[in-house]
Amino acid sequence: xxxxxxxxPIYLEHDLPGHPESKERLARIMxxxxxxxxxxxxxxVRASPISLERLERVHSRSYIDQVRRMAERGGGHLDLxxxxxxxxYEVALMAAGGLVNLVEAVLAGEVDNGFALVRPPGxxxxxxxxxxxxxxxxxxxxxxYALEEGxxxxxxxxxxxxxHGNGTQDTFYREASVLYxxxxxxxxxxxxxxxxxxxxxxxxxxxxxxxxxGGVGDEGYERIFEELLYPLAERYRPQLILVSAxxxxxxxxxxxxxxLSIAGYAKLARILKVMADELCAGRLVFTLEGGYxxxxxxxxxxxxxxxxxxxxxxxDPLGPSPRPERSIADFIDQLKGLHRLV
Numbered sequence: 001x002x003x004x005x006x007x008x009p010i011y012l013e014h015d016l017p018g019h020p021e022s023k024e025r026l027a028r029i030m031x032x033x034x035x036x037x038x039x040x041x042x043x044x045v046r047a048s049p050i051s052l053e054r055l056e057r058v059h060s061r062s063y064i065d066q067v068r069r070m071a072e073r074g075g076g077h078l079d080l081x082x083x084x085x086x087x088x089y090e091v092a093l094m095a096a097g098g099l100v101n102l103v104e105a106v107l108a109g110e111v112d113n114g115f116a117l118v119r120p121p122g123x124x125x126x127x128x129x130x131x132x133x134x135x136x137x138x139x140x141x142x143x144x145y146a147l148e149e150g151x152x153x154x155x156x157x158x159x160x161x162x163x164h165g166n167g168t169q170d171t172f173y174r175e176a177s178v179l180y181x182x183x184x185x186x187x188x189x190x191x192x193x194x195x196x197x198x199x200x201x202x203x204x205x206x207x208x209x210x211x212x213x214g215g216v217g218d219e220g221y222e223r224i225f226e227e228l229l230y231p232l233a234e235r236y237r238p239q240l241i242l243v244s245a246x247x248x249x250x251x252x253x254x255x256x257x258x259x260l261s262i263a264g265y266a267k268l269a270r271i272l273k274v275m276a277d278e279l280c281a282g283r284l285v286f287t288l289e290g291g292y293x294x295x296x297x298x299x300x301x302x303x304x305x306x307x308x309x310x311x312x313x314x315x316d317p318l319g320p321s322p323r324p325e326r327s328i329a330d331f332i333d334q335l336k337g338l339h340r341l342v
Contacts, residue, residue, distance in 0.1 A: 001112050001113075001308075001309055001310050002043055002110075002111045002112050003041075003042055003043065003111065003112060003113055003114055003115075003305060003308040003309050004042060004043040004044065004045045004102060004105060004106075004111040004113075004114035004115075005033075005039070005042045005043075005044060005045070005114060005115050005116070005117055005305070006044075006045050006046075006047055006098040006099065006101065006102045006114070006115075006116040006117060006118060007026075007030060007044070007047070007098075007117045007118075008046070008047040008094055008098065010047075010087070010090065010091055010094050011023075011026055011091060011094065011095065011117075011118060011119050012026060012027060013085075013087040013090075013091055014084075014085065014087060014088045014091040014092070014119060014120055015085065016083040016085065019083060020133075020254075020255060020292045021119070021120065021121065021133040021290075021292075023119075024294060025119065025291065025292070025294065025297055026117060026119055026288075028294045028295075028297065028298045029117060029288075029297060029298045029301045029302075030117070031298070032298040032299065032301075032302055033298075033301070033302060033305070036302060036315075038302060038305055038306075041309065042114075042305065043111050043114075045098070045101050045102045045105050045111070045114065046098075046101065047094045047095075047097055047098030047101060047118070048094070048097045048098070048101060049090070049093040049094055049097045050093050050094075050096040050097035050100060050136075050141060051097075052064065054096075054100065054141060054144070054145055055093070055096060055136065055141060057141065057144040057145075057148065058127065058136070058137055058140045058141050058144055058171055059125070059127055059128070059136060059137070060127055060128050062128070063127065063128045063129065063130075067084070067088075067089050067092065067130065067135060067136075068089045070084050070088075070089070071084055071085070071086055071087065071088050071089035071090070072086075072089075074086050075088065078129070078130035078131065078135065079129075079130065079131050081131065081132055081133055082130045082131055082132065082133055082134065082135065084135070088120070088135065089135075091119075091120065092120055092135040092136045093136070094118075095116075095118035095119060095120060095122070095135075095136065095138050096118075096122070096136045096137075096138045096141045096142070098116050098118045099116040099118055099138045099139065099141070099142045099285070099287050100141060100142050100145045102114045102116050102142075102285055103142045103145060103146055103150070103240070103242070103285055104145070104150070106240070106283050106284075106285055107146065107150045107152075107240070107283065112282050112283075112308075113273075113276070113282060113283070113284040113285065113308045114285055114286070114308070115245070115285075115286040115287070115288070115301065115304060115305060115308065116138070116285065116286065116287040116288065117288055117301070118138060118287060118288055119288060120133060120134060120135050121133055121134050121138070121246070121288065121289040121290060122134045122135070122136055122137040122138035122139055122140070122141075122167070122244075122287075122289070123137060123138075123139060123140075123159060123161060123163075123165030123166075123167055123168045123244045123246075123289050124137075124163070124165065124166055124167050124190060125137040125140075125167040126166070126167045126170055127170070127171070131167075131190065132163065132166075132189065132190055133290075134167065137167045137168060137171065138287055139157060139159075139165075139168055139242050139244050139287050140167065140168050140171040140172070142242060142285070142287070143155050143157060143171075143172070143178055143242060144171075146240055147177055147178075150240075152239045152240055153177060153239065154176075154177060154178075154179070154236060154237060154238050154239050155177065155178050155179070155238055155239065155240050155241075155242060156178075156179045156181065156233055156236060156238035156240070156241045156242070157172075157178055157179070157180045157181065157241075157242045157243075157244065158181050158229060158241065158242070158243050158244070158272060159180070159181065159182040159183070159184075159243070159244035159246075159289070160182075160183050160221070160243070160244070160245065160246060160249065160265075160268060161182075161184065161244055161245070161246025161248060161249075161289040161290045162184060162185050162188070162246060162248040162249040162253070162255070162256040162258055162290065163184055163185070163188065163189050163190065163246065163248070163256075163290060164182055164184040164186070164188075164190060164192050164193030164209070164211075165180075165182055165184075165193075165244055165289075166190050166192040166193070168180055168182075168244065169182070169192065169193070169197070169207055169209075172203065172206070172207070173197075173199055173200055173203050173207055174199065174200050174201045174202060174203040175202060175203045175206070176202045176203055176206050178206065179206045179207075179208070179232065179233070179236045179238065180206070180207050180208065181208045181210075181228075181229050181232065182208070182209050182210065183210045183212060183221065183224055183249075184209070184210070184211060184212065185211075185212055185213075185214060185249070185256055185257060185258055186211030186212060186213070187211075188256070193209040193211050194209060194211060195209050195210070195211055195334075195335060195338065197209055198338070198339075205339070206236075208228070208229075208232060208335075208339060210224055210228065210335060212258070212328065212331075213326060213328070214256075214257035214258060214326070215257065215258070215259055215323070215324075215325060215326030216258055216259060216260075216325065216326050216328055217251065217258065217259030217260055217261070217264065217320075217321050217325035217326075218259070218260060218261055218263070218264030218267065218320070218321075218325070219325055220325060220326070220327070220328045220332075221249075221260055221264060221267075221268060222264070222267055222268070222271070223328075223329075223332055224328075224332060225268055225271045225272075226271065227332055227336065227341075228332065228335055228336065228339070228341065229271075229275075230271065230275055231341050232339060232341070233275050233279055234278075234279065237279060237280075238279060238280050239280050239283070240280055240283045240284075240285070241272060241275065241276045241279075241280060241283065241284045241285070242285050242286075242287065243272060243284070243285065243286040243287065244287060244289045245286045245287060245288055245289055245301075245304065246288075246289035246290035246291055247265060247290065247291030247293075247296055247297050247300040247301070248290040248291045248292055248293075250262065250265070250291070250293060250296045250300070250318075251320075251321035251322070251323065252293045252296055252318060253291065253292055253293045253296060254292055254293060255290075255292050259321040259323060259325050259326075260321075261316060261318070261319065261320045261321060262296060262299050262300050262303060262314070262315075262316040262317075262318060263303075263314045263316045263320070265300045265303065265304070266300075266303040266304070266306070266307055266314045266316075269286075269303070269304045269307040269308070270307050272284060273307050273308065273310075284308070286304060286308075288301070295317065295318065296318060299315060299316065299317060299318075302315060303315060303316070
């Protein structure tokens with residue numbers, strides 16, 4: 001099993017002191033991976049800037065130019081939450097390009113699977129607008145690359161960030177070439193992702209939202225992945241699985257109210273790994289989205305790499321949630337009916 005990672009020091013140059021989406025997120029991840037001896041066991045895929053041709057498959061040229069000009073002026077804000085500095089345009093190009101390079105390596109059979117440790121994150125970015133800490137939609141750009149240049153016809157994007165990936169949903173909402181599956185706290189930022197939003201036109205039925213109340217934890221998420229995501233994937237038969245990996249549904253994360261543990265996240269990764277092995281020759285690529293408790297974030301990424309390497313051991317220094325989990329059994333049954341899984 002060959003597992004790869006993408007990382008470049010340039011990803012630390014997009015930064016705003018005091019902001020939750022800071023360079024410290026990635027610095028802590030890399031420090032732990034080095035300390036635990038993980039990096040030496042992985043193949044490194046180099047990042048490079050995404051081409052404008054590939055970027056314009058997801059974002060308008062006018063928006064791309066807006067981002068470039070803001071960086072040239074020294075930075076600013078795309079919205080209240082989404083900052084830029086003088087390096088942010090270049091960093092964002094490298095984030096999208098790094099993920100595409102990893103997908104290219106997986107599709108070429110050079111590596112089996114991998115994790116793109118990139119920032120800024122991407123799943124909120126719309127065609128003409130950055131938002132929610134996101135500048136360019138890395139996972140959407142990578143999916144478009146795989147469809148347009150990789151010869152694929154069906155891609156599954158699984159998004160377990162605590163916030164709904166509205167940008168990813170919008171990109172593929174009217175297409176059957178991508179099955180988008182999102183678990184997220186609801187109602188919560190950005191306010192999208194209702195269970196009724198199932199796609200339109202050719203994409204009807206290929207957009208699956210699992211909007212969750214606060215308090216759902218390991219048991220609920222495992223049931224969602226086993227009873228909803230897995231049978232949907234079996235029916236869809238994806239040729240590649242991309243994962244928007246946000247680790248902010250952890251019980252200790254400061255920006256949300258869910259109850260997942262680090263071990264719970266490892267279980268979700270293991271389900272995705274088994275699914276990829278069964279359905280698409282193991283082609284599985286994670287990309288970093290949110291996660292704002294630095295110890296949780298770094299250990300969750302460490303354990304995801306262990307899963308990708310086929311290991312069973314989980315390293316969870318924080319342990320399970322100290323609070324009782326909220327049951328969603330009835331809601332899962334309702335979603336099974338909505339998506340014809342019963």
